Amino acid sequence: MTHKVDVRALASLARLDVSDEELARLEKEIPAILEFVEAIKNASLKVAEDKPTLMNVMRDDINPHEGGLYSEDLLSAAPMRRGNSVVVKQVLHKDKGKKTKDR
Amino acid sequence: MELSALTVMEARRALDAKKFSARELTEAYLKEIALRDPDIHAYLEVWAETALAEAQEADERIREGNALSLTGIPVAIKDNILIKGRHASAASKILESYVASYDATVTTKLKNEGAVFLGRANMDEFALGSSTENSAYGVTKNPYDTSRVAGGTSGGPAAAVAANMALVGLGSDTGGSIRQPAALCGVVGLKPTYGAVSRFGLMAAASSLDQIGPIGKTVGDVEAVFNAIRGHDTNDSTSLPDTAVYVKKPKVIGVPRAFVSSGVEKDVSLRFESVLNNLRKAGYEIRDIELPNLTYSLAVYYIINPAEVSTNLARFDGIRYGLSEPAETIGDVYTKTRGRGFGPEARRRILVGTFVLSSGYADAYYRKARAVRSLVREDFKKAFESVDAVATPTSPIPAFKIGEKSDDPLAMYAADIFTVPVNLAGVPAISVPAGTVTRDGKELPVGFQAIGSHGGEEMLFTIGKDIEQTR
Numbered sequence A: 001m002t003h004k005v006d007v008r009a010l011a012s013l014a015r016l017d018v019s020d021e022e023l024a025r026l027e028k029e030i031p032a033i034l035e036f037v038e039a040i041k042n043a044s045l046k047v048a049e050d051k052p053t054l055m056n057v058m059r060d061d062i063n064p065h066e067g068g069l070y071s072e073d074l075l076s077a078a079p080m081r082r083g084n085s086v087v088v089k090q091v092l093h094k095d096k097g098k099k100t101k102d103r
Numbered sequence B: 001m002e003l004s005a006l007t008v009m010e011a012r013r014a015l016d017a018k019k020f021s022a023r024e025l026t027e028a029y030l031k032e033i034a035l036r037d038p039d040i041h042a043y044l045e046v047w048a049e050t051a052l053a054e055a056q057e058a059d060e061r062i063r064e065g066n067a068l069s070l071t072g073i074p075v076a077i078k079d080n081i082l083i084k085g086r087h088a089s090a091a092s093k094i095l096e097s098y099v100a101s102y103d104a105t106v107t108t109k110l111k112n113e114g115a116v117f118l119g120r121a122n123m124d125e126f127a128l129g130s131s132t133e134n135s136a137y138g139v140t141k142n143p144y145d146t147s148r149v150a151g152g153t154s155g156g157p158a159a160a161v162a163a164n165m166a167l168v169g170l171g172s173d174t175g176g177s178i179r180q181p182a183a184l185c186g187v188v189g190l191k192p193t194y195g196a197v198s199r200f201g202l203m204a205a206a207s208s209l210d211q212i213g214p215i216g217k218t219v220g221d222v223e224a225v226f227n228a229i230r231g232h233d234t235n236d237s238t239s240l241p242d243t244a245v246y247v248k249k250p251k252v253i254g255v256p257r258a259f260v261s262s263g264v265e266k267d268v269s270l271r272f273e274s275v276l277n278n279l280r281k282a283g284y285e286i287r288d289i290e291l292p293n294l295t296y297s298l299a300v301y302y303i304i305n306p307a308e309v310s311t312n313l314a315r316f317d318g319i320r321y322g323l324s325e326p327a328e329t330i331g332d333v334y335t336k337t338r339g340r341g342f343g344p345e346a347r348r349r350i351l352v353g354t355f356v357l358s359s360g361y362a363d364a365y366y367r368k369a370r371a372v373r374s375l376v377r378e379d380f381k382k383a384f385e386s387v388d389a390v391a392t393p394t395s396p397i398p399a400f401k402i403g404e405k406s407d408d409p410l411a412m413y414a415a416d417i418f419t420v421p422v423n424l425a426g427v428p429a430i431s432v433p434a435g436t437v438t439r440d441g442k443e444l445p446v447g448f449q450a451i452g453s454h455g456g457e458e459m460l461f462t463i464g465k466d467i468e469q470t471r
Helices: A007-013 A020-042 A071-075 B008-016 B022-040 B048-063 B105-113 B155-162 B179-184 B219-229 B266-281 B292-315 B330-341 B344-357 B363-383 B409-414 B420-425 B457-469
Strands: B043-046 B074-078 B116-121 B145-149 B168-172 B188-191 B212-216 B252-256 B285-289 B389-393 B429-439 B442-451
Touching: A007 A020, A007 B344, A020 B292, A020 B344, A020 B363, A020 B409, B008 B022, B008 B048, B008 B219, B022 B043, B022 B048, B022 B074, B022 B116, B022 B155, B043 B155, B048 B116, B074 B155, B105 B219, B116 B155, B145 B442, B155 B168, B155 B179, B155 B212, B168 B219, B179 B188, B179 B429, B179 B442, B188 B219, B188 B457, B212 B219, B219 B429, B219 B457, B252 B266, B266 B285, B266 B389, B266 B429, B266 B442, B266 B457, B292 B344, B292 B363, B292 B409, B292 B420, B344 B363, B363 B420, B389 B457, B429 B457, B442 B457
Parallel strands: B074 B116, B074 B168, B252 B285, B252 B389
Antiparallel strands: B043 B116, B168 B212, B188 B212, B188 B429, B389 B442, B429 B442
16 A cells, blocks of 8 residues: 555545645645554455445435425525526536636 | 433423423523533534523423423534524534524424424534534533543533533434543433434434434433434435334443453543443443454544545535635635635545545555454444443543644544444444543543444443442
8 A cells, every 4th residue: 555645636636725734734644544544454354345234225206395395495505596596607618628627 | 400410301300390491491501501601612502592482382382281201301402413494514614604404303303302402512523523623613621621622523512411501412423422522521422323313414424424312411311312313214214214122131241351451541441440340240240252353443434434524525515505715617616615614624534535435545445444344343243142232431531631632633533442333333332421530630531331232222221320320
C-alpha cells in the first residue's frame, strides 16, 4: 500500500475547496490515518468474505402521493428558486471548447 | 420537585397524580437551562415558547386521562434529528439556515406520545468526533468539570441530561456517540440493535453504522424512551420487522480479557472490575472470552466510516438546501460551498473516504475492511453462543481536557476502541455509570458497557438495573 497521497487530486474529486495551509496539514494527517487503518491487512480472511448481508429493499412503485404535496416544503429550502424550479448555474454550454472546468 | 432525582417513571406518576403539571415541569427545566447552559453549552437552540405550548397540550391530555408514557416529559433532541419547521444543522455551518421539511420517524413517535421538545442539543459536526469539539458552534463542556469535554458526538444531549437541563435525550450512535458521552457525563446511554429504531429523518453520517437511541439518568428512563421510539418503519429500508422481544434472564457475562487489558487507565479498569464483582455477587457468572478480531475494529471502522461519510455528505452541494456560495460556474458553487461549509474533521473524513473508495485502492481498503467487519460480527456471534452479554469499559479514559486531543485525529479515534466493535456488528449495547475516578481533584464519571446479541435490549436493561441496584 502506498502513502504517497495526492491530497489536491482527492480534494478535487470530492469537490472540496482546500487552502494551501490546510493542504500542508492534510498531507501529513491523511497518510498517518491510512497507515493506522492498514492494520487490517494482517487480518486472516479464511472464514469470512465480503458477502453483503443486507439487501436494499425498495417499496413497490404504486400508490404515488398526490402531486405537489411536498413541493413547497422542499423548494422553500433551495438557496435559489424561480417559481417551481430550483435555479442552478448553467450546466451545459454551447461552446464546448470553453467548458473545461465544469462537470 | 427535585430535578436531579426525578426519573421518567416518577415524573409520570407525579404528572398523572397532578402533583405538578407538565407546564411546571417544563418551566423547571427551562429555568435550569437559563441558569446552567451558559456554562455548559449543551443546547444550540432552546424552544421555550413551543415547549410551554406542548406542555400545555400534555396537561390537557393528562386531564382527559389520555396520557402515554412520555406525555409531558421534557426531551433534548440532538441537532441531526429532524422536526418539521425547525432548524436542524448537525452542528455544521453548511446547514446553519436549514429548516427541516419533514419529521423524523422518532419525532413523529415522540409527538404522538406528547413529549415536550426543549431544544436542539449540540454535537460534533455531522456526528464526526468523540468530544463535541467538532461542533461549528462551540464545544459542550462536561458538567463535572467544565475544563473537560462532555464526550461525543452526542455531547449536548448527554450533558443536558447530566446537568438536569432535560429529563431524557435523543442521540445517535455511529461508533459510540451515545454511549461514550453518557459514560463521560455519568448518565445511561443505549445504542439499540441496528434497525430497531428508524433512521428516517436522521441526517446520515455512516448509514450502515448509525442508530438513534436514548440517553437518561437511569436504565428505566432509557428503556421507557426506547420502547416509545422503536419499531418497524416502511420509510427506512434497513428497519427491522417488529418481532417478539426475546426475554431471558441473563446469567453469564463474557469479558474479552485480552481486549480490555490494554490501553485502559488503571483506575478506570478498577471501576470496571468493581462492577463485575458486584454482578458476580448478584449471581452472574463472569467468564473470560476471546474476541480475536476486535483488535481490528478501530482500523475497520476508520475505513468504513469515512467511506460512507464521504458518500453521504456528497449531497451538500449548495443547490437544494443549506449554504450556497455564489460562483461563476456550477462546479465552483460545489467546491466553494463545501470548502466553506464543512469543518476540519468533516473535510478529513471526506478526503479519507474518497481515497479508500477510489479506483485502485478500494480493494485494499474498503472491500478488505468490509470483509474484516464480517469477522468482527462472527466473533460476537460465536461469543453469544456461550454468554448472554459481553462487558467492557465504555471508554478507556474519563473525560479529557478540552483541546487535549483536538489536534491529533488518531489520538481522538483511539477513544472509541470499545464502542466501535458494537456498531460494526450491529448489536445493541448500553453504558451504565460505574462510579468515578479523580483527575486534578475532580471526580469524573466512567461507564460500564454491556453488549447484547441482536435484539437483546431487554437483557441489557436487566443487567443495567442489576448494576444500579448493586451500587
